[in-house]
Amino acid sequence: MELQQMRYVIAVAETNSFTRAAERCLVVQSALSHQIARLERELGARLFERTSRRVRLTPAGAAFLPAARQCLDAAERAAAEVAAAVGEVRGRLAVGLIPTVAAVDIPGALRDFRRRYPQVRVGLRVGASDDLVEQVKEGALDVAFLGLPTTARLTGVAARELARDRLVAVVAPDHPLAGGPSVSLGRLATEDFVDLPAGTAGRIQTDQAFAAAGLTREVAFEVTTADFMDRLVGQGLGIAMFPSASVHRLTGVAAVEVTDAPARVEYVIWSPVGRTPAAAAFLDLLDLPGPGGSAAHAARAALGTR
Missing domain, CATH: 3.40.190.290 (D-Maltodextrin-Binding Protein; domain 2)
Known part of the structure; x- marks a missing residue:
C-alpha cells in the first residue's frame, strides 16, 4: 500500500470522478485507475462502485477513506516536523473562523504568515463555532477561532480564551x-x-x-x-x-x-494531541503560543524569537 494510492482514492472520493481526480493529481486517468485497482486487489475489496453515470464509495471505501486521510496527514506532518527540526516551517495550515471573530485580525495575520512562510500551504474555512470544533477534532483544521456563550464548555480540543x-x-x-x-x-x-x-x-x-x-x-x-x-x-x-x-x-x-x-x-482552539509546526508558527506570530513542545520550539527558533 502506497501513499500515492491513498491520494488517488481521496481525490476520486472528493470529485466523484476518475477523470477529475486524475486532473487534480496531474496524472493520466489510466495510471490512476490502475493504481486504485491494484490497491483494491491488495485489500480484497472494491472501494468504488463504477457505472457509466456515477462513481461512489462502497461501504469498504467509506471505511477506508478516514484512515487514508489520517495516513496522509501523518506523513505530511512527519515531513513538516523534520523540516521544523532544521529551522524550516513547511506543510499546511488550515484555519477556521466564525464571521464575527474580532479578537484577531485573521486576514492581516494570514497575509503576514504567507510572506514569512511561503512554503506553507494556507487554507481558510468560515463556518459556525460548533462545526469548527468538530473539524479541529477530526484534523481537518489546525487552528480555529470561535465564539461561544459563557456557559459553554469545550471538550476534545485545546483552547485559549482570547x-x-x-x-x-x-x-x-x-x-x-x-x-x-x-x-x-x-x-x-x-x-x-x-x-x-x-x-x-x-x-x-x-x-x-x-x-x-x-x-x-x-x-x-x-x-x-x-x-x-x-x-x-x-x-x-x-x-x-x-x-x-x-x-x-x-x-x-x-x-x-x-x-x-x-x-x-472568543477562543482559539487546536488539537489536544499537538500542533503542527505551521500551526505553532501561526499562533506564535499572533503572540498566542500554547503549551510548549517540539513544534512550538521549532517555530520560535525559525522566527528567531524568545
Missing part, C-alpha cells in the same frame, strides 16, 4: 430604536428577529439570555451568515444581535447597547 464581549442590538437606520442610548431585552422581545439557525452556538447565547429573563422572542428569519443577517436587518425585516466588537464591519444598520445583554467568549 476575549470577552457583550452583544448589542442591530436595527435598520430608520427603526424607532436607532439612535437611542440603550434598550432592554424586554423591549427587544417585542420585535421580530433575524438570527442564526436554532442550536448553533451563536444562537444559543441569545436564546439563553431571553430565557433567563423569562422572555420569549420571535425569530422570523433564520440565516447562516452574518452578512445576510446584516442585509435583512438593513431592509427593516427584523433586528439582530451581534458582538459589539464586530459591529463596525456592518453597513446600513445602527447599533444600540443592550442593558442586560448576553456575553460571549
Whole structure:
C-alpha cells in the first residue's frame, strides 16, 4: 500500500470522478485507475462502485477513506516536523473562523504568515463555532477561532480564551430604536428577529439570555451568515444581535447597547494531541503560543524569537 494510492482514492472520493481526480493529481486517468485497482486487489475489496453515470464509495471505501486521510496527514506532518527540526516551517495550515471573530485580525495575520512562510500551504474555512470544533477534532483544521456563550464548555480540543464581549442590538437606520442610548431585552422581545439557525452556538447565547429573563422572542428569519443577517436587518425585516466588537464591519444598520445583554467568549482552539509546526508558527506570530513542545520550539527558533 502506497501513499500515492491513498491520494488517488481521496481525490476520486472528493470529485466523484476518475477523470477529475486524475486532473487534480496531474496524472493520466489510466495510471490512476490502475493504481486504485491494484490497491483494491491488495485489500480484497472494491472501494468504488463504477457505472457509466456515477462513481461512489462502497461501504469498504467509506471505511477506508478516514484512515487514508489520517495516513496522509501523518506523513505530511512527519515531513513538516523534520523540516521544523532544521529551522524550516513547511506543510499546511488550515484555519477556521466564525464571521464575527474580532479578537484577531485573521486576514492581516494570514497575509503576514504567507510572506514569512511561503512554503506553507494556507487554507481558510468560515463556518459556525460548533462545526469548527468538530473539524479541529477530526484534523481537518489546525487552528480555529470561535465564539461561544459563557456557559459553554469545550471538550476534545485545546483552547485559549482570547476575549470577552457583550452583544448589542442591530436595527435598520430608520427603526424607532436607532439612535437611542440603550434598550432592554424586554423591549427587544417585542420585535421580530433575524438570527442564526436554532442550536448553533451563536444562537444559543441569545436564546439563553431571553430565557433567563423569562422572555420569549420571535425569530422570523433564520440565516447562516452574518452578512445576510446584516442585509435583512438593513431592509427593516427584523433586528439582530451581534458582538459589539464586530459591529463596525456592518453597513446600513445602527447599533444600540443592550442593558442586560448576553456575553460571549472568543477562543482559539487546536488539537489536544499537538500542533503542527505551521500551526505553532501561526499562533506564535499572533503572540498566542500554547503549551510548549517540539513544534512550538521549532517555530520560535525559525522566527528567531524568545
